[in-house]
Amino acid sequence: MYLADMDMPGMAHAKVLRSPFPHARIVSIDASAARALPGVVCVLTRDEVLADSTIDPYYGYVYRDVPIVAIDKVRHEGDIVAVVVAEDEETAEDALELIDVEYDELASVMDIDAAMAKGAIQVHEVFKPIAPELRPVEGTNICHHSTLAKGDIEQGFREADHIFEDSYSAPAVQHCALELHGCIASVGDDEITVWTNCQSPFPLRGELQRMFNKPARVIVPYVGGGFGSKSRDRLEAVVVAAAKLAGRPVRLLLTQEETFQTFIRPALTCTVRTGVKSDGTIVARHHRFAVDVGAYSISGARSANNTLKVATGPYRIPHVLVECDAVYTNKPPSAPYRGLPTTQHTMAYETQLDRIANELGLDPIELRMKNLLVEGDVHVTGDLLRSVHAKDCLEKVSSSLGPQLKGEAVASNGTIRGRGFSCSIKYTITPSEPTLATEAGVELQEDGLFEIRIGTVNMGQGVDTMAAAIGAEAVGVPIESVRILHSDTALVPQDHGTTASRATFHTGNAVLDAGTKLRAELLSTASDLLEEDEVRLELSAAGVAVAGSSGRSVSFVDIARHRGGSLLAKGECWVGGVYTDESGKEYPIASTFWTFGSVGAEVEVSRETGEIRVLRIAAAANVGKAVNPEQTKAQLEGGVTFDLGPSLFERLVWGDGGQLMTTTLMDYPLPTLHTMPEFHVDLLEFPYDQGPYGANGVGEMGGVMVPAAIINAVYDATGVLFHEVPLTPETVLAGLEATGA
Amino acid sequence: MQLELTLNGKTERREIAPHHTLLDVLRDDFNLKGTKGYCHSGVCGACTVLLDGKPISACIMLASQTQGKSITTVEGLAEGENLHPVQRAFVENFGLQCGYCTPGMLLLTVALLEENPEPSKEEIVDYLGGNICRCTGYANILKSVQAAAALVKEASL
Numbered sequence: 067m068y069l070a071d072m073d074m075p076g077m078a079h080a081k082v083l084r085s086p087f088p089h090a091r092i093v094s095i096d097a098s099a100a101r102a103l104p105g106v107v108c109v110l111t112r113d114e115v116l117a118d119s120t121i122d123p124y125y126g127y128v129y130r131d132v133p134i135v136a137i138d139k140v141r142h143e144g145d146i147v148a149v150v151v152a153e154d155e156e157t158a159e160d161a162l163e164l165i166d167v168e169y170d171e172l173a174s175v176m177d178i179d180a181a182m183a184k185g186a187i188q189v190h191e192v193f194k195p196i197a198p199e200l201r202p203v204e205g206t207n208i209c210h211h212s213t214l215a216k217g218d219i220e221q222g223f224r225e226a227d228h229i230f231e232d233s234y235s236a237p238a239v240q241h242c243a244l245e246l247h248g249c250i251a252s253v254g255d256d257e258i259t260v261w262t263n264c265q266s267p268f269p270l271r272g273e274l275q276r277m278f279n280k281p282a283r284v285i286v287p288y289v290g291g292g293f294g295s296k297s298r299d300r301l302e303a304v305v306v307a308a309a310k311l312a313g314r315p316v317r318l319l320l321t322q323e324e325t326f327q328t329f330i331r332p333a334l335t336c337t338v339r340t341g342v343k344s345d346g347t348i349v350a351r352h353h354r355f356a357v358d359v360g361a362y363s364i365s366g367a368r369s370a371n372n373t374l375k376v377a378t379g380p381y382r383i384p385h386v387l388v389e390c391d392a393v394y395t396n397k398p399p400s401a402p403y404r405g406l407p408t409t410q411h412t413m414a415y416e417t418q419l420d421r422i423a424n425e426l427g428l429d430p431i432e433l434r435m436k437n438l439l440v441e442g443d444v445h446v447t448g449d450l451l452r453s454v455h456a457k458d459c460l461e462k463v464s465s466s467l468g469p470q471l472k473g474e475a476v477a478s479n480g481t482i483r484g485r486g487f488s489c490s491i492k493y494t495i496t497p498s499e500p501t502l503a504t505e506a507g508v509e510l511q512e513d514g515l516f517e518i519r520i521g522t523v524n525m526g527q528g529v530d531t532m533a534a535a536i537g538a539e540a541v542g543v544p545i546e547s548v549r550i551l552h553s554d555t556a557l558v559p560q561d562h563g564t565t566a567s568r569a570t571f572h573t574g575n576a577v578l579d580a581g582t583k584l585r586a587e588l589l590s591t592a593s594d595l596l597e598e599d600e601v602r603l604e605l606s607a608a609g610v611a612v613a614g615s616s617g618r619s620v621s622f623v624d625i626a627r628h629r630g631g632s633l634l635a636k637g638e639c640w641v642g643g644v645y646t647d648e649s650g651k652e653y654p655i656a657s658t659f660w661t662f663g664s665v666g667a668e669v670e671v672s673r674e675t676g677e678i679r680v681l682r683i684a685a686a687a688n689v690g691k692a693v694n695p696e697q698t699k700a701q702l703e704g705g706v707t708f709d710l711g712p713s714l715f716e717r718l719v720w721g722d723g724g725q726l727m728t729t730t731l732m733d734y735p736l737p738t739l740h741t742m743p744e745f746h747v748d749l750l751e752f753p754y755d756q757g758p759y760g761a762n763g764v765g766e767m768g769g770v771m772v773p774a775a776i777i778n779a780v781y782d783a784t785g786v787l788f789h790e791v792p793l794t795p796e797t798v799l800a801g802l803e804a805t806g807a
Numbered sequence: 808m809q810l811e812l813t814l815n816g817k818t819e820r821r822e823i824a825p826h827h828t829l830l831d832v833l834r835d836d837f838n839l840k841g842t843k844g845y846c847h848s849g850v851c852g853a854c855t856v857l858l859d860g861k862p863i864s865a866c867i868m869l870a871s872q873t874q875g876k877s878i879t880t881v882e883g884l885a886e887g888e889n890l891h892p893v894q895r896a897f898v899e900n901f902g903l904q905c906g907y908c909t910p911g912m913l914l915l916t917v918a919l920l921e922e923n924p925e926p927s928k929e930e931i932v933d934y935l936g937g938n939i940c941r942c943t944g945y946a947n948i949l950k951s952v953q954a955a956a957a958l959v960k961e962a963s964l
C-alpha cells in the first residue's frame with residue numbers, strides 16, 4: 067500500500083496556494099472568502115503560524131531557512147503561501163482561488179552566475195546555519211563555500227608539461243518518481259503522527275518534535291520510487307501545522323506539476339584545470355564547482371560539500387585543490403539525485419581526460435590505467451583505500467563491448483558510431499558521531515519466527531530481501547523463517563535515512579550484528595535447556611538440536627517461551643573516526659566505503675538530424691559481495707537508463723519571468739523502452755573488509771558515469787567534445803556545424 | 808449520475824459525479840487502489856486499464872464514457888491466490904522494483920499478448936514504449952514480457 071492508497075477516519079484534504087512569482091515580498095493575505103466557502107475547514111497562512119507560540123515556523127537540518135508557509139517573502143515560483151483544508155480536494159481547490167494575496171515583486175536571480183554577480187539581490191538576507199560544517203559568505207547568495215586540498219597545487223602545475231582547462235555545465239532536472247509526494251498528519255494532545263513517503267523518517271521525526279514541541283511518530287508506507295527527491299522533507303511540517311489547526315487528520319497529495327516546484331536536481335557549473343606530464347601522468351588538478359541549491363538549502367549545501375571528496379575522480383593525483391560554492395537562487399529547492407553531483411564531476415573530469423588523451427596522442431583507456439587508484443593508495447581525503455579494483459572495472463567494460471572493428475565507425479545509413487569510457491569513485495554519507503549509528507533488531511517471536519526490524523525505507527531497491535538474507539544467514543535459519551518490519555519510528559530502531567547507497571552496508575551490518583548476537587543467545591539458552599555444550603549444538607528451521615543422531619532438540623517456540631515470550635537482540639553499525647591498519651598506522655575515515663566502477667558506451671550519431679542513439683552500455687562496479695546479484699544488476703541498469711534522460715534530453719527550463727516552462731511530461735520527456743540500450747552489466751566481487759560478508763554500497767553507481775561515457779563516445783564518433791548536457795539534436799547539430807565536423 | 812459497467816467481470820452500479828475521471832472513480836468510488844496515477848494527462852501510462860480489452864489511460868477518460876462497457880483493472884488479473892501468468896512472469900524476472908508502473912505494464916502486456924501472442928522485441932518495444940518506468944531501466948520489463956508470452960502460450964496449450 068502506497069501513501070495515496072491510505073485513508074484515515076475523519077480525514078480532511080489539503081491544497082496549497084503557491085506563489086506565481088519567483089521572488090516577491092508579501093504585502094497582505096486575505097483568506098476570509100476562502101474560509102467562508104462551505105466545506106472549508108480552515109486556511110493556514112503566516113498569521114495562524116505566527117499566532118501559535120508553540121510552533122517554530124522555520125525548519126531545516128542544514129540551514130533553518132524554510133518557513134512552514136511564506137512569512138515575509140516568497141523565494142521561488144511555487145513557494146507555499148497558504149494551505150486550505152476542506153472536506154474534499156475539489157472544495158479545497160476552489161477555495162484557493164478565493165484567497166487574495168498582494169505581492170510586491172522583487173528582482174530575481176535564476177542561475178548561478180546571476181546569483182554570484184556583485185550586488186545581486188539576496189534570496190535570504192540572513193543566514194541561519196545549523197550544521198557546523200557550513201561556511202556562508204555574508205552579504206552574498208553563497209550559503210556555503212569550502213575547499214579540500216592535498217599537496218601544493220602551484221607546485222603541481224609547475225611540474226606539469228601540459229595544462230588543460232575546461233568549463234562544464236549541467237542544467238536542473240527533476241526526479242520524476244512515479245509515486246507523487248504526499249503526507250497525512252494527525253495531531254493529538256500528546257503526539258503527532260505522520261504518514262509520509264519521505265526516505266528519512268528518523269531525522270524528520272526529530273525536526274517535527276523540535277518545531278512543534280511534541281513527541282512525533284513517523285510511519286513510511288511502501289514508497290514508489292524516490293531517487294533522492296524524497297530523501298528530505300518539505301511537506302510534512304506544512305501538513306502537521308494544517309492538521310493542528312484543523313483539529314483532525316489532514317492529507318496532502320501533490321500533483322506532478324507541483325512536484326516540479328518542490329524538489330529538483332540542482333544545476334551545476336564547474337571548471338577543471340589539470341596538469342599532466344607528457345607521458346600522461348596527472349600531477350595536479352584544480353576543480354572549482356558551484357551548485358545551484360535553489361531557494362532553500364534543504365540538503366543542497368551539504369550534498370555539495372560531501373562531493374568535495376570525489377570531485378577529482380578515482381585517480382592518484384599528488385597535488386589537488388577542490389573548491390565548492392553552494393548558491394541560493396530563486397529556483398525550487400534542490401534535492402539529492404541518484405549520485406549527484408558526482409555525476410557532474412565525473413562528466414567534467416572524464417571528458418577532459420579524453421581531450422588530454424587525444425591531444426597527447428595517448429589511448430584513453432591506457433591513460434586511465436596509468437592514473438587510476440589502486441588498493442593501498444591514500445585518497446585525497448587521507449583515507450586508506452582497501453577494496454578498489456577500478457582497473458578491473460575498466461578492463462571489464464572494455465572487453466564487454468568487444469574490440470572496436472576498423473570501419474565500424476561509419477555505418478551504412480549515414481550515421482557515425484563511436485565509443486567512450488568513463489570511470490568514477492563514489493562516497494557514502496558517513497555520520498561523524500557514533501550516536502548516529504544505524505541500528506537494527508532481530509527478535510525471536512512467540513511463533514518461533516524471527517522479526518527483523520530496520521529503519522530503512524523500502525522503495526523497490528530490495529532492502530527487505532537484503533536484510534532478510536543477511537539476518538537469516540547470521541542467525542543460521544532459512545530465509546523463510548524471517549519477516550521484516552520497517553519504517554515506523556515507534557517500532558524500529560533508528561536509521562540515518564535511505565540515501566547514498568547506504569542500505570546494504572549500514573543496515574546490512576547492523577542486522578548482521580543483531581543476528582550474530584541473537585544466535586549466541588539462542589545457543590546459550592538451548593545449551594541450558596538441553597544441558598549440552600554449545601559447540602555440539604546446531605540450528606535449523608525448527609530450533610536447536612544436538613549434533614549427531616541423538617535426536618535431542620528444543621524448538622524455537624520453546625526457547626521463546628522459556629525467555630518470557632520473545633528474545634530480542636540489537637545490533638548497530640557505525641564506521642567512522644579512524645581506521646587502523648596492521649602496522650598500527652591510523653587513517654581518517656571520510657567515507658565508510660568507496661565504490662569504484664566504469665561504464666562504456668557505444669553510440670550512433672546522425673550527422674543529418676543530430677540525433678544520438680545509445681546502442682550499448684557496459685557497466686561494471688566493484689560491489690564487494692553481491693548479496694542479491696539479480697537485484698543489484700537491475701538497480702545498475704535502472705540507474706543507467708535513468709541518466710540517459712539528463713544526458714540526452716531532460717532539462718528544466720525557466721522563462722524570462724522566472725516561471726517554469728517545462729511543467730508536464732509533454733515538454734519534459736523521460737526515457738522509455740525506445741531509449742533503452744543493450745546492457746552488459748558486471749558485478750565484481752572483491753570483498754571489503756568492513757562490509758557485511760564483504761559487501762559495500764553500489765545503488766547509485768549505475769548512472770553517475772553515463773553522461774561522461776556518452777559525451778566521450780560522441781567525441782570519438784564526431785571529433786566534437788561537448789561541455790554540456792543534454793546532448794539534444796539541436797545542441798549536437800550546432801556543435802558539428804561550429805567545428806565543421 | 809448512475810454508472811453501470813462490467814468491472815473485472817462483475818456488473819457494478821454506482822452513483823458518480825459525471826465530471827470525475829475513470830481513474831478517480833476506480834480509486835475513490837470503487838476503492839480499487841491498484842490503478843495508479845502520475846501525470847494525470849495521458850502521457851505516462853501509470854493509469855492504464857483495459858476498456859473492452861483495449862488499453863486506455865484512465866486519467867483522461869471520464870468514467871461516464873465507460874457506461875455499459877467492460878473495464879479490467881490489475882485487481883481483475885489474479886484468480887484468488889493464483890497470479891495471472893503475466894504477473895508471474897514479472898515477479899520471476901524482476902520486472903518491477905518500486906511497483907508503481909507495474910499495474911499499467913501488466914495490463915498492457917495482457918492486451919499485447921491477446922492481440923499478438925508471439926511478439927518480437929520490436930513489437931514489444933512499440934507496444935509498451937509509451938509507459939514510463941523510472942526504476943528498472945526496462946531491460947527486465949522486456950524480459951518479463953517475453954517470459955509472459957511463453958507462459959501464456961503454455962497455459963493455453
Ligand code: FES
Pocket residue numbers: 843844845846847848849850851852853854855864865866867
Ligand atoms: S496518470 Fe494517466 S497517463 Fe499518466
Ligand code: FES
Pocket residue numbers: 244290291526902903904905906907908909939940941942943
Ligand atoms: S518499478 Fe518503479 S516505476 Fe517501474
